[in-house]
Amino acid sequence: MKKLQKTMLIGLIIVATSQLYLNFIIDGFRVSASVIIFPILLITYDDLNSIHTALVTAILVFIARFSILTIRGTEILQAIYSVYPGSLFYIAYGFIFKFKTPSHNYYLSKMFLLILMCDFISNVFEVMLRMKLTFTIEDFSYLFILFLIAATRASIVLMILTIIRNYKILLTREEHEKRYQNLIILTSSLKSEIYFMRKNSEDIEKIMSNSYILYEKLSLSNQNDEINRLSLNITKDIHEIKKDYLRVIKGIESILVDKIELTEMSIKDILYILKESTYRMLEDKKINIYLDFNYEVNFTTKSHFQLMSILGNLVNNAIESMEQSKKNGFVKIQHSKNNDYHIFNISDNGNGINPQNLCYIYSPGFSTKFNYHTGDVYRGIGLTHVKTLVNNHFNGSIDVMSVEKLGTQFEIKIPIANMEVYYEDLHHRG
Numbered sequence: 001m002k003k004l005q006k007t008m009l010i011g012l013i014i015v016a017t018s019q020l021y022l023n024f025i026i027d028g029f030r031v032s033a034s035v036i037i038f039p040i041l042l043i044t045y046d047d048l049n050s051i052h053t054a055l056v057t058a059i060l061v062f063i064a065r066f067s068i069l070t071i072r073g074t075e076i077l078q079a080i081y082s083v084y085p086g087s088l089f090y091i092a093y094g095f096i097f098k099f100k101t102p103s104h105n106y107y108l109s110k111m112f113l114l115i116l117m118c119d120f121i122s123n124v125f126e127v128m129l130r131m132k133l134t135f136t137i138e139d140f141s142y143l144f145i146l147f148l149i150a151a152t153r154a155s156i157v158l159m160i161l162t163i164i165r166n167y168k169i170l171l172t173r174e175e176h177e178k179r180y181q182n183l184i185i186l187t188s189s190l191k192s193e194i195y196f197m198r199k200n201s202e203d204i205e206k207i208m209s210n211s212y213i214l215y216e217k218l219s220l221s222n223q224n225d226e227i228n229r230l231s232l233n234i235t236k237d238i239h240e241i242k243k244d245y246l247r248v249i250k251g252i253e254s255i256l257v258d259k260i261e262l263t264e265m266s267i268k269d270i271l272y273i274l275k276e277s278t279y280r281m282l283e284d285k286k287i288n289i290y291l292d293f294n295y296e297v298n299f300t301t302k303s304h305f306q307l308m309s310i311l312g313n314l315v316n317n318a319i320e321s322m323e324q325s326k327k328n329g330f331v332k333i334q335h336s337k338n339n340d341y342h343i344f345n346i347s348d349n350g351n352g353i354n355p356q357n358l359c360y361i362y363s364p365g366f367s368t369k370f371n372y373h374t375g376d377v378y379r380g381i382g383l384t385h386v387k388t389l390v391n392n393h394f395n396g397s398i399d400v401m402s403v404e405k406l407g408t409q410f411e412i413k414i415p416i417a418n419m420e421v422y423y424e425d426l427h428h429r430g
Contacts, residue, residue: 011060054094062087085129092122119150211235265304295335299420314346321350347409353402
């Protein structure tokens, strides 16, 4: 049914475009735009049989042209005689087009020759029908004209196909770039989660050790056997939790190794990817927030996933702080560099932070945000991640300044030695 619908659609399009024509050479012979559209549609819908499509198109063209002529007062036999050669043109075209090699990756040069041959032979066939299959020596001059017409239309078709192909390639590249950017963002998030999980695993190890010490002390203090067994079982359970935790970490790490191998990245690319992915997220949420991400000097870092995670968390926090209230919000990242540090200022004009909450914002689980639609409270470990990565991974520092209802600014300082592989002395605005 879908193929029939496509076939009917092609026929109707050809009927409509065939009304854009010039009479040429002999009476009734048309040079129309439909012969440019027809091969493009046959190539686009390459799952359709060209002969079947040509037959349906020929019937629809015959009906349309015959109806127009009879409405204008042309006698029925004369209308049939005038219309049928033009309809048979499409049938001939469809039969010849059937010689096309079935391939999605068609060669434009071969396609040009095929379309030229379809157009020229079908035109010659139609002209001969109109001339009652009599072709004198004088009439051979028409062949050159018909060839020029066919070559012109085939060239236009080739140009349109080239534009379509290049557009598809552009779309494919953009899609691949989006997927790559999303993979970078996802990997950054996972790596920061793993960093946090490894830190937690150390805490679990300490808890397990303390639990075992407690068991030993209970055993020496002549407590009853039930309490001793309970203490030992708790220690065993903590040990099992630790093993499962480490398995999860190793599993995620193995996936990341398989999925992406990228040893270093420039700040230019980091900010570009972050900006593009954030704008796509804003577009999905239909939020109007302006992003301004700048760098003073380009440099390359091996800790790009960690830096991406830090900046991404702060940008997302800024956006969340103004989602419900700001119509013309902004988030800015300004990078600068002095002799010792790379400095990142991340600022916004969101709701700001209550002064009473400033000392708690890095605490795990602390959050003042919740989803107004679902009622879900945010888990509150984004800033914990950020501070852990800045302090422990980069050996840097993070400071915050915030004014309620006006906005927030985070300043991150990271030692040059802990950040960059090397940098290019290109003072450029990103």
